[in-house]
Amino acid sequence: MNLPLSTEFHTENSAISDFRTEVLKGLNSHPKKLSSKYFYDKTGDQIFQKIMQMPEYYLTKCELDIFQNKTKEIADNIIINNSPFDLIELGAGDAMKSSFLIEYLVQNGVEFNYMPIDISGNILSVLNDKLSQKVPDLSIIPLEGEYFDMLNKATEISTRRKVVLFLGGNIGNMDKEESSHFCRELRRKLNPGDLVLMGFDLMKHPQIILDAYNDDAGITAQFNLNLLVRINRELEADFDVLQFQHYQTYDPLTGACKSYLVSMTEQKVHIGNNEFAFEENEAIDMEVSQKFSPSDIDKLAKESGYYVLKEIRDSKNWFVDSIWQV
Numbered sequence: 001m002n003l004p005l006s007t008e009f010h011t012e013n014s015a016i017s018d019f020r021t022e023v024l025k026g027l028n029s030h031p032k033k034l035s036s037k038y039f040y041d042k043t044g045d046q047i048f049q050k051i052m053q054m055p056e057y058y059l060t061k062c063e064l065d066i067f068q069n070k071t072k073e074i075a076d077n078i079i080i081n082n083s084p085f086d087l088i089e090l091g092a093g094d095a096m097k098s099s100f101l102i103e104y105l106v107q108n109g110v111e112f113n114y115m116p117i118d119i120s121g122n123i124l125s126v127l128n129d130k131l132s133q134k135v136p137d138l139s140i141i142p143l144e145g146e147y148f149d150m151l152n153k154a155t156e157i158s159t160r161r162k163v164v165l166f167l168g169g170n171i172g173n174m175d176k177e178e179s180s181h182f183c184r185e186l187r188r189k190l191n192p193g194d195l196v197l198m199g200f201d202l203m204k205h206p207q208i209i210l211d212a213y214n215d216d217a218g219i220t221a222q223f224n225l226n227l228l229v230r231i232n233r234e235l236e237a238d239f240d241v242l243q244f245q246h247y248q249t250y251d252p253l254t255g256a257c258k259s260y261l262v263s264m265t266e267q268k269v270h271i272g273n274n275e276f277a278f279e280e281n282e283a284i285d286m287e288v289s290q291k292f293s294p295s296d297i298d299k300l301a302k303e304s305g306y307y308v309l310k311e312i313r314d315s316k317n318w319f320v321d322s323i324w325q326v
């Protein structure tokens with residue numbers, strides 16, 4: 001059964017107004033900051049699909065290795081006494097990896113609804129078209145909006161036990177304080193016995209990590225700069241995109257891989273009636289992609305009130321999908 005995308009809780013206007021508020025707040029702060037959750041308009045979704053295919057971007061390949069080759073192991077850990085459940089995927093994107101698990105569950109007659117949540121309505125329709133063809137018997141309920149708003153909606157739609165997927169290192173797009181707050185908030189919204197399967201990119205040789213976010217073809221640069229193009233289009237702004245340059249760093253001590261856009265000159269940018277002054281070489285903080293040690297993951301799970309049921313790693317030992325129980 002295919003249900004229509006849910007947009008009733010997050011209308012076009014409220015989405016634009018949240019976007020404007022966050023952009024203005026971020027550019028008024030010191031240092032200037034933009035939220036990477038806004039990378040994903042239609043062009044951003046397409047650029048991210050190119051990123052996932054880049055030879056340097058190992059994250060997708062590693063997690064795909066887990067979902068393609070350890071599907072049964074994942075399924076055995078989330079199926080409990082054949083009780084029906086809701087498989088909720090936060091920031092589902094195009095479900096490239098989870099589709100292998102979904103197909104396996106359907107083929108094995110497991111009773112579940114799939115509820116992909118994403119802030120990008122565009123990628124949800126790509127996902128919906130793809131899965132309707134690949135797994136026609138799937139019960140899919142796409143939910144367009146912010147993680148927790150849509151998780152609330154999912155719990156209103158169904159009272160089944162929940163299995164929440166949060167893949168691709170999405171948790172890494174939060175700094176340590178945010179990720180710990182996020183995991184605690186997620187636990188508050190779930191019931192005892194519910195499960196969370198979270199993807200973590202492990203610390204590895206610093207050059208491998210830096211190369212994944214600093215590709216020679218400049219695709220990651222385009223991905224970052226596209227947010228300025230989006231702000232120009234949707235918020236009546238006048239960023240001169242050619243006057244900003246992508247700059248990437250990785251700190252092997254903290255595990256923080258960070259993207260910046262650097263102003264190439266002293267310049268002024270307008271967003272509606274607001275004016276922002278940039279110094280030459282001033283940086284906008286665009287995104288963090290946090291890397292984890294095994295003990296970081298353990299600590300995060302325990303401090304946020306979960307029990308670690310199982311850890312499943314890829315064949316290179318570069319990435320882990322950790323299954324937690326509330």
Ligand SMILES: C[S@@+](CC[C@H](N)C(=O)[O-])C[C@H]1O[C@@H](n2cnc3c(N)ncnc32)[C@H](O)[C@@H]1O
Nearest residue numbers: 037040091092093118119120145146147167168
């Ligand atoms: C890095 S992509 C990863 C996609 C997918 N999980 C994967 O592993 O391939 C992040 C996805 O999360 C979505 N996203 C980011 N922040 C979000 C938020 N606050 N609420 C809902 N979706 C969000 C984006 O639109 C995008 O599709």
